[in-house]
Amino acid sequence: MSTIRRAYRQLHDAYGPQGWWPAATRDGVADAWEIAVGAVLVQHTSWKNVLRAIASLEQADATSVAAIGAMERDRLAALIRSAGPPRVKAERLQALTAFLVEEFNGSIDSLLEGVEDRRVAQRRRTQLLGVRGVGPETADAILLYAGGAPLFVVDAYKRRVMRRHGWDDAGAKYDEVATFWRRRLPADAAVYAEAHALLVRVGVEHCRSPRPRCEGCPLQSLLPPGGPLLEGVAEKTE
DNA sequence: TTCCAGGCTC
DNA sequence: GAGCCCGGAA
Numbered sequence: 629m630s631t632i633r634r635a636y637r638q639l640h641d642a643y644g645p646q647g648w649w650p651a652a653t654r655d656g657v658a659d660a661w662e663i664a665v666g667a668v669l670v671q672h673t674s675w676k677n678v679l680r681a682i683a684s685l686e687q688a689d690a691t692s693v694a695a696i697g698a699m700e701r702d703r704l705a706a707l708i709r710s711a712g713p714p715r716v717k718a719e720r721l722q723a724l725t726a727f728l729v730e731e732f733n734g735s736i737d738s739l740l741e742g743v744e745d746r747r748v749a750q751r752r753r754t755q756l757l758g759v760r761g762v763g764p765e766t767a768d769a770i771l772l773y774a775g776g777a778p779l780f781v782v783d784a785y786k787r788r789v790m791r792r793h794g795w796d797d798a799g800a801k802y803d804e805v806a807t808f809w810r811r812r813l814p815a816d817a818a819v820y821a822e823a824h825a826l827l828v829r830v831g832v833e834h835c836r837s838p839r840p841r842c843e844g845c846p847l848q849s850l851l852p853p854g855g856p857l858l859e860g861v862a863e864k865t866e
Numbered sequence: 867t868t869c870c871a872g873g874c875t876c
Numbered sequence: 877g878a879g880c881c882c883g884g885a886a
Binding site: 667670671672673674675676677678712716720760761762763764765766769781783784785786824827828831832836837838 | 879880881882883884885
Binding site: 676 | 873
């Protein structure tokens, strides 16, 4: 078994199924649009603060594509203030609503239709990347978690785990990292979704910045003999 | 690669 | 106050 498969299994054994996407709606079930909103809001921001922003959108009864699209920019910014840079994220959310209205009749379900097929997913991904404020990670998160597309999300946590374990070619591009993981895991969107969620959790709890907390980490047994590979004098364990 | 953006945490 | 946060644009 590859190291990657072993890592996935150890994380899954330790943490159990994560059941992402983290739901935040009234009924506890995140719909596709809410996932997309969350994916934009979480950029460079902790998830906890995203939940606050989503809650305030719900409080204002302003969660729909139409509502967000029609809202005055400043008002939207004020509502999502807790999720990092509000002006930027208000602009990005409205760029996304405009895109959906123009290209998919305002329906994210139309955007996501058929993305279980990898070729369709790639086309939609390219379209999403044309939206200002939607980069590779955000596009993949939306397509994977809202649409079940067989795409792998690459984020800073994943890169950090890989670097410290010596699994990566230094400087690998986004798509190269995604392919690296996809080729070593079962070709199943549900597994990709689970793997990303597990890696995020281990990143939050153990593979932190600037220094890791390897004590009790489910991946500790997979470290190089000398411990985590660290860069720079500031980065020390414990 | 560098710059950006801003609330939040410690 | 410094640095972190499930990035993106230039």
